[in-house]
Amino acid sequence: MPPRCVRTRAGSDRPQRGRHPPPLRSGRPDVLGDRSVTLVTGATGFLGSALVVSLVEQGEAVRCVVRGATAASRAAKLRTALDGRVAAKDQHRIEVVPGDLAEERLGLSAAGFAALGRDVSRVVHCGARVNMTLPYGPLYGTNVRATEELIELAEACSASFGYVSSLAAVGRSVTGEPFELHDSVSGGYGQTKWSADRLVSVAHQEGRVRAVILRPGRITAHSRTARSNPDDLLERVIRVSAWLGVVPVLDTRVRLSPVDWVSRLVVALFGTERAHGQAYHLIAAQSLLWADVPAALRAAGYEPVELPYQRWRSAVLAAGRDDPAVARLCHALPADRLSFDDRIGCEPRNAARTLAGEYPDLPPAAGLLGGTIAAWQRTGELPSVP
Ligand SMILES: NC(=O)c1ccc[n+]([C@@H]2O[C@H](COP(=O)([O-])OP(=O)(O)OC[C@H]3O[C@@H](n4cnc5c(N)ncnc54)[C@H](OP(=O)(O)O)[C@@H]3O)[C@@H](O)[C@H]2O)c1
Numbered sequence: 432m433p434p435r436c437v438r439t440r441a442g443s444d445r446p447q448r449g450r451h452p453p454p455l456r457s458g459r460p461d462v463l464g465d466r467s468v469t470l471v472t473g474a475t476g477f478l479g480s481a482l483v484v485s486l487v488e489q490g491e492a493v494r495c496v497v498r499g500a501t502a503a504s505r506a507a508k509l510r511t512a513l514d515g516r517v518a519a520k521d522q523h524r525i526e527v528v529p530g531d532l533a534e535e536r537l538g539l540s541a542a543g544f545a546a547l548g549r550d551v552s553r554v555v556h557c558g559a560r561v562n563m564t565l566p567y568g569p570l571y572g573t574n575v576r577a578t579e580e581l582i583e584l585a586e587a588c589s590a591s592f593g594y595v596s597s598l599a600a601v602g603r604s605v606t607g608e609p610f611e612l613h614d615s616v617s618g619g620y621g622q623t624k625w626s627a628d629r630l631v632s633v634a635h636q637e638g639r640v641r642a643v644i645l646r647p648g649r650i651t652a653h654s655r656t657a658r659s660n661p662d663d664l665l666e667r668v669i670r671v672s673a674w675l676g677v678v679p680v681l682d683t684r685v686r687l688s689p690v691d692w693v694s695r696l697v698v699a700l701f702g703t704e705r706a707h708g709q710a711y712h713l714i715a716a717q718s719l720l721w722a723d724v725p726a727a728l729r730a731a732g733y734e735p736v737e738l739p740y741q742r743w744r745s746a747v748l749a750a751g752r753d754d755p756a757v758a759r760l761c762h763a764l765p766a767d768r769l770s771f772d773d774r775i776g777c778e779p780r781n782a783a784r785t786l787a788g789e790y791p792d793l794p795p796a797a798g799l800l801g802g803t804i805a806a807w808q809r810t811g812e813l814p815s816v817p
């Protein structure tokens with residue numbers, strides 16, 4: 432039997448690596464000659480850091496808007512987020528600039544804000560306050576007003592605009608991948624993403640910017656390294672189930688859309704002229720049954736006991752009294768039922784059509800799940816099996 436205590440660190444399931452690459456630049460990058468710059472927000476986040484890696488791998492010069500009190504702390508924050516994924520020889524192409532999305536004009540002077548756009552030909556707006564419990568008001572500044580201001584910046588420097596929206600912005604009755612959203616959604620976070628998504632589509636239709644809207648569903652662990660978003664509910668449920676030796680019985684399907692696949696799609700679509708003026712739903716077309724999750728845990732050597740959801744939740748709540756890492760999960764568990772169905776009506780088709788032969792392949796879902804569990808065992812995010 433696996434250990435029944437959870438040894439994950441409070442606040443993070445991600446292994447800390449002791450690597451100290453050279454500091455990133457907080458001055459102008461060595462972007463040179465006719466090369467232009469891609470301005471990225473949210474670069475320190477789960478998806479944004481993967482986007483920076485993908486962009487730099489393509490030879491782009493990237494200017495990252497990072498919040499923080501000092502140039503040194505901002506550079507250190509980005510360096511930690513990139514976690515050695517950008518080769519030292521490429522780091523000169525990353526510039527770190529200050530900016531707080533929650534503040535008007537990102538907390539910059541008019542001149543400082545305008546300077547963000549210097550040499551910029553593309554803006555990838557990925558930064559947002561991702562919080563499923565707050566109402567619209569506290570999220571508005573970061574998620575909506577900042578989007579409006581960044582559209583204005585892109586317009587002023589004739590840059591194209593890639594907006595990372597979310598399937599949370601898409602109403603349940605919506606089918607296909609409409610560029611402009613009409614059906615309203617519930618929940619403060621989804622509403623702010625909806626508002627920002629509309630600002631972008633309207634700005635495109637008015638000819639102010641050339642925009643691409645990218646709406647990921649749940650973004651899951653990296654397909655090779657299994658590096659995951661420590662806050663992702665699905666993956667926390669899987670890990671905690673393995674640690675506690677109990678797994679819920681759920682009536683839901685699961686889609687695995689790895690962060691590296693999503694970031695490759697964002698970069699490929701944003702770099703494709705014919706993608707502009709369209710929206711893309713970035714989720715895997717293939718889904719698994721929830722029953723495949725306990726099966727994958729068994730294949731990895733665990734023997735979890737299957738419990739009805741509410742009994743499983745009680746077991747987790749009890750464990751959470753002694754363990755802060757589990758307690759964090761408890762807050763996110765709904766009382767009655769748990770579902771991971773990602774907008775099944777939003778079947779993703781546009782990306783494959785637009786990219787044709789360039790569409791990145793996704794490994795079969797069952798293999799992805801098994802590979803992720805095996806990688807978490809190697810990194811210590813799951814208990815080893817005797
Ligand atoms: N993860 C998903 O499953 C998922 C699904 C659909 C859509 N999305 C969208 O994808 C984007 C990235 O999500 P994520 O999961 O990567 O989120 P994340 O890990 O929480 O990253 C959010 C990023 O936004 C930045 N940010 C937040 N508030 C800021 C502020 N006031 N000023 C400057 N930067 C700020 C964060 O910077 P700090 O490091 O300073 O906090 C971080 O870089 C978001 O737009 C989200 O809506 C995510």
